[in-house]
Amino acid sequence: MENLGGLFNPSSPDMEAMTDLTYYILAISIVILAIIVVAVTYIIIRYRKTPGDKTEPYQNFGDTRLEIVWTVIPIAIVAVLFQLTCSTMKVIDPPIGDREPDIVVIGHQWWWEFYYPDSGVITANEMHIPAGKKLLLRVESIDVIHDFWLPELGPKIDAVPGHTNHLWFAAAEPGVYLGACAEFCGTQHANMRIRVVAQTQEDFDKWQEEELVVPKTPRSGIAAEGAELFQTKACMNCHTIFGTPAAARIGPNLTHLNNRQTIGAGVLTNSPENLAKWLIDPQKYKQGSLMPNMKLSDSEVKAIVAYLEALK
Amino acid sequence: MSKIPLVPENTKPLPALGENQGMLSWVASVDHKQIGIMYLISTMVFFVIGGLEALVIRMQLAKPEFDFVSPEVYNQMFTMHGTTMIFFVVMPFLIGLGVYLVPLMIGARDMAFPRLNALSFWLVVFGGILLYYSFLTQSGPSEVGWFAYAPLSEKPFSLNKGPTYWALGLLATGISSVASGLNNIVTILTMRTKGMTMRRLPLFVWMILVTSFLLIFVIPIIASAFAMMLLDRLLDATFFTPAHGGSAILWQHFFWGFGHPEVYILVLPAFGIISEVIPVFSRKPIYGYEFVAGSTVAIGLLSMGVWAHHMFAVGLGNVANLYFSLASMLIAIPTGIKVLNWVATMWGGKIWFATPMLFATAFIIEFVLGGLTGVAIASVPIDWVATDTYFIVAHFHYVLFGGSLFAIFAGVYYWFPKFTGRMMSERLGKWHFWLTVIGFNMTFFIQHFLGLMGMPRRTYTYHDFPYWGSMNLLSTIGAFVLAISVLIFIWNIRRSLKHGEKAPDNPWNAWTLEWATSSPPAVHNFDLVPPVRGRRPLWDLEHPDNPDEPNAKIVL
Numbered sequence: 001m002e003n004l005g006g007l008f009n010p011s012s013p014d015m016e017a018m019t020d021l022t023y024y025i026l027a028i029s030i031v032i033l034a035i036i037v038v039a040v041t042y043i044i045i046r047y048r049k050t051p052g053d054k055t056e057p058y059q060n061f062g063d064t065r066l067e068i069v070w071t072v073i074p075i076a077i078v079a080v081l082f083q084l085t086c087s088t089m090k091v092i093d094p095p096i097g098d099r100e101p102d103i104v105v106i107g108h109q110w111w112w113e114f115y116y117p118d119s120g121v122i123t124a125n126e127m128h129i130p131a132g133k134k135l136l137l138r139v140e141s142i143d144v145i146h147d148f149w150l151p152e153l154g155p156k157i158d159a160v161p162g163h164t165n166h167l168w169f170a171a172a173e174p175g176v177y178l179g180a181c182a183e184f185c186g187t188q189h190a191n192m193r194i195r196v197v198a199q200t201q202e203d204f205d206k207w208q209e210e211e212l213v214v215p216k217t218p219r220s221g222i223a224a225e226g227a228e229l230f231q232t233k234a235c236m237n238c239h240t241i242f243g244t245p246a247a248a249r250i251g252p253n254l255t256h257l258n259n260r261q262t263i264g265a266g267v268l269t270n271s272p273e274n275l276a277k278w279l280i281d282p283q284k285y286k287q288g289s290l291m292p293n294m295k296l297s298d299s300e301v302k303a304i305v306a307y308l309e310a311l312k
Numbered sequence: 313m314s315k316i317p318l319v320p321e322n323t324k325p326l327p328a329l330g331e332n333q334g335m336l337s338w339v340a341s342v343d344h345k346q347i348g349i350m351y352l353i354s355t356m357v358f359f360v361i362g363g364l365e366a367l368v369i370r371m372q373l374a375k376p377e378f379d380f381v382s383p384e385v386y387n388q389m390f391t392m393h394g395t396t397m398i399f400f401v402v403m404p405f406l407i408g409l410g411v412y413l414v415p416l417m418i419g420a421r422d423m424a425f426p427r428l429n430a431l432s433f434w435l436v437v438f439g440g441i442l443l444y445y446s447f448l449t450q451s452g453p454s455e456v457g458w459f460a461y462a463p464l465s466e467k468p469f470s471l472n473k474g475p476t477y478w479a480l481g482l483l484a485t486g487i488s489s490v491a492s493g494l495n496n497i498v499t500i501l502t503m504r505t506k507g508m509t510m511r512r513l514p515l516f517v518w519m520i521l522v523t524s525f526l527l528i529f530v531i532p533i534i535a536s537a538f539a540m541m542l543l544d545r546l547l548d549a550t551f552f553t554p555a556h557g558g559s560a561i562l563w564q565h566f567f568w569g570f571g572h573p574e575v576y577i578l579v580l581p582a583f584g585i586i587s588e589v590i591p592v593f594s595r596k597p598i599y600g601y602e603f604v605a606g607s608t609v610a611i612g613l614l615s616m617g618v619w620a621h622h623m624f625a626v627g628l629g630n631v632a633n634l635y636f637s638l639a640s641m642l643i644a645i646p647t648g649i650k651v652l653n654w655v656a657t658m659w660g661g662k663i664w665f666a667t668p669m670l671f672a673t674a675f676i677i678e679f680v681l682g683g684l685t686g687v688a689i690a691s692v693p694i695d696w697v698a699t700d701t702y703f704i705v706a707h708f709h710y711v712l713f714g715g716s717l718f719a720i721f722a723g724v725y726y727w728f729p730k731f732t733g734r735m736m737s738e739r740l741g742k743w744h745f746w747l748t749v750i751g752f753n754m755t756f757f758i759q760h761f762l763g764l765m766g767m768p769r770r771t772y773t774y775h776d777f778p779y780w781g782s783m784n785l786l787s788t789i790g791a792f793v794l795a796i797s798v799l800i801f802i803w804n805i806r807r808s809l810k811h812g813e814k815a816p817d818n819p820w821n822a823w824t825l826e827w828a829t830s831s832p833p834a835v836h837n838f839d840l841v842p843p844v845r846g847r848r849p850l851w852d853l854e855h856p857d858n859p860d861e862p863n864a865k866i867v868l
Contacts, residue, residue: 002778006766007697018693022764025691029684036680039655040673047594049662057662059858062600066656067649074648078641078687085637085691092693093630109469139627144464145560147625147700151766155696156625161463162554163561165627182700182768183625184457186464187383190771266775287383 107146124252187288193266226307351408394458419505443481462552493527507844519584582719594661607646667741678714703763734812754790823848
């Protein structure tokens, strides 16, 4: 069986608890539905009017005892459901106390910014985490309401402007987990995807070190031209590259774009060819995206791609 | 009845229906039956428009990474589909059905305020025109969803005129809804015929009464929010813009403070239809009348205290989440009582499965499914799995289509002979029924799984994950089956209006007062209102040896 994802592939202890609760309550629901379906089917077969029968059946107005029975039984079921709800929430959503967040998640139209306060790493759309550790995320938004959601890893949580939320977050095993924004946030809500890369602690530490490296600006060749264009062609008005004057946070931090697997929050896989396509006309791949078509010439595109590829 | 008439009799005659005045006799009418029929016709028009929007949505999702329409158009389509179906189809249909039937069912001549009644109807039309006018503006209609969450619906994120027209149009229908709520309440409380006590009121009228109280309590919440939103958009106020000290979450409290009771506004009158149809076709009185009526009141009260279950992912904290979780689960209890009473009414009957009863029977199953998934997502952790996914889309379509719309179809087939004097075709009715059942379940059942697998709502495109393409395609095919079923339904109405078999006054051998007058009823409704000595006046007349209330006093 292929991986169906979401509820069918719980990959963290919290998600497993939520999956168990969902299956349990859905099972109760299916039993109740089955009782009603059987009763109605029986009625359809048994109490159908026979043609030509003009008599009226026995006129039964009700029975208070029966009404009490079928009031009390649902009350008991609701009590069980609520008890299960409370006990699951205790497991997956304990109080955060005064713990500082491990990662700050910031929603933007239509991409995600991840900031690691301890190390100072800033990246976009791909969140690296050490597997098997329960992390605390702080979830914020810079513009409209978004929702941070990894269907295999845990609950959804809204990113609300002017309101800070927290989320306990973990992945049991190393691997790549896919997620997306779950709250409608405008034109490109569909392409506001998330990749969580869960790694062993060693790999995670290594990744973090790489991210912190301030790359050297190329001094010669086509890449140097690209570096020049990046500063003059308005790229720097929105993007950051460490070690250069570009420090804006309207668009994703591009310092280590090389390390990321996709472009445009999941619309294209990251390769020099795709990066060139994206620079020629971002609106073609992500219509409505806040990155405008900069009307770059082919040689300018080549130079900027070379520059971004050279950053290491 | 009290000595002081709460509603004074008209001293001047109301504008009379002119014979042969064509359209003018409709446009100028204050007769509740004509207004009711105009409600039903205009909702049919909006139903077709909303359905076409749904087909665009389903076409776009028929395969992964499809580009049938642009993301903007897709977002406009789901915004307009939801808004249209809720505010311009289900709500005015049920209100219109009430406008037509309530005076007849309680033996009255008209609504308490006939002119207000006409105003209510024309405001719905006006609201619909305002909403759809936005298609003619430069950037088209609103594309921020029927929920219009701030700050996305505010400047600077939505600079087009769509959301402004959207709010204005809905403000107009809001005024209309409050007016019809008041009109219904006064009519039902003061204009019942002799002997029609509250305990003998037909259940449809009970449900309309509770719905009307909900209307006057909750519509003002959203109307104020629309006004604030318009102030934000037009006069640079900042109620809902966090960047300037407003609150984005406040909008959600207003919206769902109205929005959840709204669900019951959309479904309680549907319960009323079912509570009329099932007894008549089972040939038995409703089982547990007091419990069906009482549970409606309970649902009405509870519905106003559960709104934040739409906001479990907003981060309100676990105390609030758990309260709203429990309160929401409690609604399952009165709702369950209703379902079991309907089943008990059928039990031991001699059931005639004409088209109205087919829809009513299917309603029970579809609605129970929608209700059970509703109880599941009242549990906070399950909501965190399901919210904003296709699971929710499936859930509320089972409630609003499998519930409200199935009941509406049952109601149309049931009362059509009374409205028009002609029967609808049973043969076409059965085609309509079966295609609706197949198309509906094909479209929406699979969406439960899509949602649990992780497909978010309101996305114009999706990656080709395992099975997503084929499951979405199945759903799209189902939507087209549904479209065919609607065409058959419309054809059935058209054909039956012209060529339908002539209907007798009481074709179903039913028991409530609307069946005691001619089909269609005369302008003055009744020549003589039959005596009411029980809940089923026409049963009592037909079975003097076995009346419902043998000891009832004759009220003169």
